[in-house]
Amino acid sequence: MQIRKSTESECKEILNIHNQAFGEKKGQVISKLVEDLLNDKSAMPILSLVALENERIIGHILYTKVTITQTELAISAQILAPLAILPEEQKKGIGEKLINEGIRQLKELGTELVFVLGHPSYYPRCGFFPAGEKGFEAPYPIPEEHAAAWMVQSLNGDALETANGKVQCSNILNEPQHWRE
Numbered sequence: 001m002q003i004r005k006s007t008e009s010e011c012k013e014i015l016n017i018h019n020q021a022f023g024e025k026k027g028q029v030i031s032k033l034v035e036d037l038l039n040d041k042s043a044m045p046i047l048s049l050v051a052l053e054n055e056r057i058i059g060h061i062l063y064t065k066v067t068i069t070q071t072e073l074a075i076s077a078q079i080l081a082p083l084a085i086l087p088e089e090q091k092k093g094i095g096e097k098l099i100n101e102g103i104r105q106l107k108e109l110g111t112e113l114v115f116v117l118g119h120p121s122y123y124p125r126c127g128f129f130p131a132g133e134k135g136f137e138a139p140y141p142i143p144e145e146h147a148a149a150w151m152v153q154s155l156n157g158d159a160l161e162t163a164n165g166k167v168q169c170s171n172i173l174n175e176p177q178h179w180r181e
């Protein structure tokens with residue numbers, strides 16, 4: 001299995017991964033989100049990685065830029081969204097490898113914080129923990145019962161300990177429908 005940055009010509013294949021992984025209805029919404037994010041200037045810089053087996057794309061992960069508002073500090077931050085592995089390739093550790101490779105590359109680039117809104121039993125194994133407790137608000141309020149789904153991890157510096165604020169995503173990801181159940 002190989003992991004590398006995606007190329008522009010792979011867009012269709014990538015959208016297909018999300019369609020299949022998320023299932024019929026949600027798959028359409030998520031693949032549209034990915035397509036729009038790949039063209040969203042306010043999401044730049046992005047990190048788009050694919051996992052390949054025998055030159056076939058079997059997984060995709062996207063990290064896009066976020067801004068931390070309500071703070072004086074300029075914090076370099078990204079958000080992981082979305083991640084998808086072809087159904088028949090799931091539970092083989094590919095998701096975890098894509099997350100970790102993305103984090104490794106972002107760390108090298110000097111990114112300080114990475115956020116994710118996702119399953120609280122999955123992402124902590126890759127170093128994420130609740131962001132609300134650290135004073136970082138999501139773009140829209142997360143209901144109390146789902147608070148643990150809003151997570152962060154620190155890659156560089158001490159922003160997690162010294163700062164707090166509200167996360168604002170790219171124009172596309174900041175649309176409220178992406179923050180509802």
Ligand SMILES: CC(C)(COP(=O)(O)OP(=O)(O)OC[C@H]1O[C@@H](n2cnc3c(N)ncnc32)[C@H](O)[C@@H]1OP(=O)(O)O)[C@@H](O)C(=O)NCCC(=O)NCCS
Nearest residue numbers: 021022082083084085090091092093094095096119121122
């Ligand atoms: C979630 C997903 C990306 C995980 O990728 P993967 O390659 O299958 O995951 P890994 O092999 O690294 O890890 C598998 C583990 O994650 C768990 N897991 C998978 N999906 C999960 C979910 N939605 N919530 C919690 N845990 C989950 C599995 O039960 C398994 O646990 P185990 O190791 O204790 O058996 C993949 O299942 C997928 O594409 N799902 C559909 C799309 C989706 O929900 N994306 C995430 C939201 S952005």
